[in-house]
Amino acid sequence: MLNSKAKGLYLDISEFSVLAARTSGFKLPITIEALEEYSLKSPDDVDGVRAFIEGLVDFKGSSYFVSRAGVYPSGGFVRYFEAESVHKAKDLAYLSEVLKTDFGVDPESNQVAILDANNGSDFDPKSSLTKQLVFCGAPTAAFQAKQKELLQCGVYPERMELSTITTLGGISDYAKFHCLNNPILCLEITSTSANIFIMNRGKIDVARAVPFGLDSIFPLLQKELGLKDESSARKLFYSNTFDFAEIGPKLLRRMTKELQASAGFYEVQTGLTIENVFTSVLPKNLSWVAKTLADSLGLGIVKPDLEKWLESLNIEGGEGVDFSNMGSRWMSLFSLMGEFHLREEAEDE
Amino acid sequence: MSRGKKEIQPHWRPNFVDPAELPDIKVIRTGFIINFIAVTLALVVTFWLIQREYQARALSQTIATMEQQIALAKAVDSENLALSRDFRKVAEHIIEVGKFLEVPIEPHDFFVSLSKIKPDDLLFRSISLGEEVFKVGNKNQLGYRISISGDAKNLTVLDDFKNTLESGELLNLDGFSLDIREALQGRDAETGIFPYQLSIQLIPGDKKPEGKGGA
Numbered sequence: 324m325l326n327s328k329a330k331g332l333y334l335d336i337s338e339f340s341v342l343a344a345r346t347s348g349f350k351l352p353i354t355i356e357a358l359e360e361y362s363l364k365s366p367d368d369v370d371g372v373r374a375f376i377e378g379l380v381d382f383k384g385s386s387y388f389v390s391r392a393g394v395y396p397s398g399g400f401v402r403y404f405e406a407e408s409v410h411k412a413k414d415l416a417y418l419s420e421v422l423k424t425d426f427g428v429d430p431e432s433n434q435v436a437i438l439d440a441n442n443g444s445d446f447d448p449k450s451s452l453t454k455q456l457v458f459c460g461a462p463t464a465a466f467q468a469k470q471k472e473l474l475q476c477g478v479y480p481e482r483m484e485l486s487t488i489t490t491l492g493g494i495s496d497y498a499k500f501h502c503l504n505n506p507i508l509c510l511e512i513t514s515t516s517a518n519i520f521i522m523n524r525g526k527i528d529v530a531r532a533v534p535f536g537l538d539s540i541f542p543l544l545q546k547e548l549g550l551k552d553e554s555s556a557r558k559l560f561y562s563n564t565f566d567f568a569e570i571g572p573k574l575l576r577r578m579t580k581e582l583q584a585s586a587g588f589y590e591v592q593t594g595l596t597i598e599n600v601f602t603s604v605l606p607k608n609l610s611w612v613a614k615t616l617a618d619s620l621g622l623g624i625v626k627p628d629l630e631k632w633l634e635s636l637n638i639e640g641g642e643g644v645d646f647s648n649m650g651s652r653w654m655s656l657f658s659l660m661g662e663f664h665l666r667e668e669a670e671d672e
Numbered sequence: 673m674s675r676g677k678k679e680i681q682p683h684w685r686p687n688f689v690d691p692a693e694l695p696d697i698k699v700i701r702t703g704f705i706i707n708f709i710a711v712t713l714a715l716v717v718t719f720w721l722i723q724r725e726y727q728a729r730a731l732s733q734t735i736a737t738m739e740q741q742i743a744l745a746k747a748v749d750s751e752n753l754a755l756s757r758d759f760r761k762v763a764e765h766i767i768e769v770g771k772f773l774e775v776p777i778e779p780h781d782f783f784v785s786l787s788k789i790k791p792d793d794l795l796f797r798s799i800s801l802g803e804e805v806f807k808v809g810n811k812n813q814l815g816y817r818i819s820i821s822g823d824a825k826n827l828t829v830l831d832d833f834k835n836t837l838e839s840g841e842l843l844n845l846d847g848f849s850l851d852i853r854e855a856l857q858g859r860d861a862e863t864g865i866f867p868y869q870l871s872i873q874l875i876p877g878d879k880k881p882e883g884k885g886g887a
Contacts, residue, residue: 436686
């Protein structure tokens with residue numbers, strides 16, 4: 324007669340696909356009961372996403388399923404800022420001005436969260452003693468649009484997180500767990516933009532945006548292969564039928580330069596050597612992008628051992644759930660489940 | 673900054689959901705009603721069973737007490753029954769005596785009265801008074817037969833005596849009809865006396881039987 328415990332649903336919704344996990348609940352310890360991926364047929368594939376979610380969880384006659392979602396809103400940003408002093412960092416008016424002048428983000432029209440760049444904790448001007456900050460967020464309208472889309476898909480977002488920063492949290496925690504002491508170059512490429520981050524020992528040292536993304540490749544691809552138009556180049560790019568091993572470095576040269584510039588500057592500035600690159604968001608059929616970039620930069624690719632890491636976070640795979648073949652792109656989904664502060668608390672003890 | 677949330681977020685995971693834009697999905701849960709009914713039902717059944725058990729226990733105790741009382745009262749009861757039996761026997765005797773005394777004719781008074789109305793020229797040799805059963809309708813009822821025998825100087829005296837008996841109060845009793853029959857023997861030639869015999873019947877019932885008259 325008693326109701327069974329409500330299941331948890333975690334979703335990472337990018338412009339390429341929906342990564343979903345049905346879990347035993349939202350509270351740790353969590354058992355992942357099922358992992359599914361749905362490739363979006365179009366940018367507004369609401370019916371498809373709803374059908375996918377309905378196939379994964381039981382709505383029990385309800386219109387919505389309570390979920391925790393990570394999204395990539397247009398205009399989303401993650402910026403690193405180091406104030407002149409801790410005292411200065413406590414001045415919200417000053418920080419607001421920095422957002423406007425240094426990063427071109429209007430605090431009035433954007434939802435902004437300020438985190439301590441050292442551990443990702445919520446920045447509290449009254450109690451925090453840090454001058455290294457991370458501004459993250461997106462235009463309010465973009466978040467509202469994403470929330471509306473989620474509701475249309477039958478998803479009731481108990482939490483809606485910015486996947487970019489959540490994934491960085493996951494990488495930070497993963498690096499701590501696996502003792503990856505060298506800085507990691509993180510790249511998030513979407514169709515229209517990219518974000519470059521350098522994570523060092525669990526903290527963000529660099530966060531900068533690149534104003535172009537995968538779309539910038541299409542004119543080059545068209546030119547290289549003599550295609551009719553950019554639309555044809557786009558189709559070929561995402562078709563998974565062409566081997567880009569040969570022309571990949573040419574296509575990604577511009578992005579490689581951006582990464583080299585950021586990495587080189589960082590290495591000179593800090594004297595540290597970046598050893599690995601981590602790419603997120605990219606769908607499975609574009610895994611060659613990560614490999615090409617890593618090869619071009621002479622870096623290794625972070626291939627996360629998800630199972631052990633998740634176990635350390637009190638998350639386990641249920642029957643039939645296999646983490647062995649999952650690439651780094653799943654890090655964003657699992658990061659939505661992680662209570663990273665617990666590891667820090669354990670370390671402090 | 674438009675984000676005005678005060679609560680501490682999990683590290684690296686700020687929540688950007690806008691609660692004001694979320695629909696109300698609060699469900700009015702009715703499961704508790706079913707649970708409540710089930711629990712109430714269980715309690716009622718339990719209470720009913722306990723009550724029944726208690727009643728059965730109380731009845732058993734009462735039965736045991738009553739049996740004990742019955743055992744104790746049995747001796748007294750047997751004594752009372754014996755007494756009652758004796759009383760009934762005695763009562764029967766008393767009723768019989770009462771019935772015996774309730775006769776409409778008391779022999780000694782009757783004989784005295786009869787002798788008073790007897791004419792001088794009439795002699796009684798024998799008088800008998802006895803009970804006799806008469807059939808009245810379909811029922812047998814108790815009546816009386818009086819037999820008088822004697823001698824009469826002449827027949828007129830006998831007729832007068834008979835008429836006196838028929839009309840007098842002595843034999844006209846309530847609840848009885850009177851029937852007098854006479855039987856004459858031949859006149860004694862030597863003495864000139866007529867030996868006679870009167871058979872008087874007191875028959876239960878007010879109506880006098882038909883066929884009344886001499887033999």
